[in-house]
Amino acid sequence: MKTNLKSRAFVAPAPVVVASAYDENGKADACTLAFAMMSSHKPPCATIAINATLKRKTLASILAGGVFALNYPDASQVREVDYLGVESGYDADKLAAVGFTVSRGETCAVPIVDQMPLALECRVVHTVTVGSHIQITGEIVNIRADESIVGENGKVDLDKLNPLIYDEESLSYHELGPKTSAAFKPGAALRKSLRKPDDPTAGRTPA
Amino acid sequence: MKTNLKSRAFVAPAPVVVASAYDENGKADACTLAFAMMSSHKPPCATIAINATLKRKTLASILAGGVFALNYPDASQVREVDYLGVESGYDADKLAAVGFTVSRGETCAVPIVDQMPLALECRVVHTVTVGSHIQITGEIVNIRADESIVGENGKVDLDKLNPLIYDEESLSYHELGPKTSAAFKPGAALRKSLRKPDDPTAGRTPA
Numbered sequence: 001m002k003t004n005l006k007s008r009a010f011v012a013p014a015p016v017v018v019a020s021a022y023d024e025n026g027k028a029d030a031c032t033l034a035f036a037m038m039s040s041h042k043p044p045c046a047t048i049a050i051n052a053t054l055k056r057k058t059l060a061s062i063l064a065g066g067v068f069a070l071n072y073p074d075a076s077q078v079r080e081v082d083y084l085g086v087e088s089g090y091d092a093d094k095l096a097a098v099g100f101t102v103s104r105g106e107t108c109a110v111p112i113v114d115q116m117p118l119a120l121e122c123r124v125v126h127t128v129t130v131g132s133h134i135q136i137t138g139e140i141v142n143i144r145a146d147e148s149i150v151g152e153n154g155k156v157d158l159d160k161l162n163p164l165i166y167d168e169e170s171l172s173y174h175e176l177g178p179k180t181s182a183a184f185k186p187g188a189a190l191r192k193s194l195r196k197p198d199d200p201t202a203g204r205t206p207a
Numbered sequence: 208m209k210t211n212l213k214s215r216a217f218v219a220p221a222p223v224v225v226a227s228a229y230d231e232n233g234k235a236d237a238c239t240l241a242f243a244m245m246s247s248h249k250p251p252c253a254t255i256a257i258n259a260t261l262k263r264k265t266l267a268s269i270l271a272g273g274v275f276a277l278n279y280p281d282a283s284q285v286r287e288v289d290y291l292g293v294e295s296g297y298d299a300d301k302l303a304a305v306g307f308t309v310s311r312g313e314t315c316a317v318p319i320v321d322q323m324p325l326a327l328e329c330r331v332v333h334t335v336t337v338g339s340h341i342q343i344t345g346e347i348v349n350i351r352a353d354e355s356i357v358g359e360n361g362k363v364d365l366d367k368l369n370p371l372i373y374d375e376e377s378l379s380y381h382e383l384g385p386k387t388s389a390a391f392k393p394g395a396a397l398r399k400s401l402r403k404p405d406d407p408t409a410g411r412t413p414a
Contacts, residue, residue, distance in 0.1 A: 002326075004313060005350040005361065009245040010327060011253050011277070012365055013372055013383055015220055037244035038216040038375065039256040040338030046218050047254065047342065049246040070218070075387065082394030083401075097401045106211060119209075120217060126337045130344050131247030135254065137337050143212040154212065155376040158219055165220055165372075165383065168245065169362040171391060175384035176220055176372065180282065183378045187289030194290075194304045 009168065016164035016173065018071040018084055019048060020095075020102070020111045021061035028102045028111035030071065030095055031058040032085030034166035035133065044140040046070060046120060049133040057089030059134070062124065068138060069110035072118040074162045075175050081164065082173075107142040117146040117161060216375065223371035223380065225278040225291055226255060227302075227309065227318045228268035235309045235318035237278065237302055238265040239292030241373035242340065251347040253277060253329060256340040264296030266341070269331065275345060276317035279325040281369045282382050288371065289380075314349040324353040324368060 020030035035049035048070070050059045062068040073081045080098040087094050095102065095113070102111035105121040112119040122138025129135070143156075151157035158176060165174040227237035242256035255277070257266045269275040280288045287305040294301050302309065302320070309318035312328040319326040329345025336342070350363075358364035365383060372381040 001354055002310075002319070002351040003354055003357065005352050005357065005363070007251050007347050007349060009248050009251040009253070010347065010350060010363065011222055011224070011243050011245045012279075012363070012368070012370055013220055013222055014245060015218055017218070035245045036218050037254070037256065038218045038221060038242045039342055040340045041216050041258070042260075042339040044214050044216040045338050045340075046216070047244070047256070047337075049244065049254070051248070053249075072219075078388045079393040079397055082388070082390060082392075083397040084394070086391055086394040087398045087401075092398075092401065098397070103209075112209070126335065128333065128335060130254075130333045131252050131346075132249040133247045133252075135246055135342070135344070137342070139338075140214050140217065142214060143217060144209040145212050147208055147210055150210065150212065151377070153377075156212070156217065156219070158374050158376060158381070161219070163219055166390060167365050167386070169365060170358070170360075170386070171389065172386050173388045173390055174365070174386050177382035177384035179374070179377070179379050179381050181285045181289070181380045183289060183373060183380055184293055185289075186286040187291070187293040190286055190290040190305070191294045191299075194294075194299065 013165045016081060016166050018073060018081060019058055020069045020071055020113060021058055021065055022109055022111055023061045024064060028095055029058045029061060029089035030084050031056060032081050039137055045137050046122060046140055047135055047137040049135045051132055052129050052134040053132050055090060062136060066124045067108040067110050068122050069105060069112055070120040070122060071113040071116040072161060072163055073116050075164050078164060078173055112144055117149045118156060119144045220372045223288060223373050225280060225288060226265055227276045227278055228265055228272055229316055229318055230268045231271060235302055236265045236268060236296035237291050238263060239288050246344055252344050253327060253347055254342055254344040256342045258339055259336050259341040260339050269343060273331045274315045274317050275329050276312060276319055277327040277329060278320040278323040279368060279370055280323050282371050285371060285380055319351055324356045325363060326351045
């Protein structure tokens with residue numbers, strides 16, 4: 001039995017990322033975001049949405065410079081990450097305040113937070129304001145990862161990354177739970193069992 | 208010590224949602240997505256990205272009708288949800304094949320999957336193609352939830368929802384882990400301790 005709930009922004013679980021950029025004086029700033037998603041495979045892109053109705057220093061720097069980094073904290077950094085979301089870069093040198101340092105990205109002038117295990121280097125390829133937020137799509141031109149979070153397949157091991165998850169409903173953070181299933185395999189097996197043997201489309205790669 | 212990884216789409220953890228729409232004949236179709244995020248508070252919006260280089264029936268129906276639902280499965284539905292992602296609506300009546308039924312949304316003509324505990328009713332307010340994917344922003348005009356997943360505060364209880372998480376790096380699904388911290392409180396406490404008592408901005412609400 002379903003009931004109506006008050007309309008509000010809801011997509012869950014939401015990732016916790018720290019967007020960072022240099023300002024016009026070369027000073028690095030960063031702010032924590034949960035409005036973020038993958039948005040293209042070719043080229044690889046990530047899209048973030050930032051409240052455009054408030055003064056946000058990192059947002060101004062991203063728009064002025066056309067590049068940004070998306071840094072991934074691990075769950076042990078929740079206090080510092082939460083602070084990067086509630087303090088303003090106009091009022092404090094946030095990164096220095098929590099003892100974080102940055103290194104310049106390899107492909108573009110973005111500040112990579114040294115203490116976080118993973119960062120994407122992104123070039124802005126599209127922006128649009130919808131409602132209260134500006135959506136910024138960045139092409140992911142490089143990925144910088146601590147070797148400690150890279151799996152044997154050369155990709156990020158999420159269990160090793162131990163990322164944070166944001167819950168907008170209860171205003172809290174969760175950790176990632178256990179891996180429970182492969183993707184694409186159970187669905188492909190079910191597809192095979194559901195298609196009849198004399199179906200001409202059986203075994204076809206889905207569109 | 209950081210190393211460079213091959214550029215690819217990466218935002219993690221990614222949510223697992225099932226987009227649904229009626230086609231021009233009133234037939235419901237659905238497809239599973241992990242490229243989704245909250246994108247505006249006022250009005251509340253969600254943005255999804257769907258591969259526009261492939262024939263996708265649900266995508267065509269969303270663009271033709273201008274409305275869609277985002278259904279949230281619970282983790283026990285992983286096999287069916289995975290199937291909805293690998294089969295094509297042009298080759299099968301996917302929802303019927305797995306025994307799912309739909310009810311019409313309360314505010315617009317979108318198919319709500321009865322067997323899933325939560326759905327957003329969305330009206331398309333913006334679309335743009337960037338790279339291989341089309342980004343579709345929908346205003347969330349209603350939320351339909353099973354009473355069993357609504358907490359005492361009238362909001363969705365993520366622990367009760369038990370949502371799925373997609374890991375693009377290992378092509379697998381995770382469950383949500385435990386709640387580990389409140390949001391905004393640890394950061395606000397740290398901000399207070401870092402601002403000096405004689406700082407004129409101390410205690411200010413951040414911009």
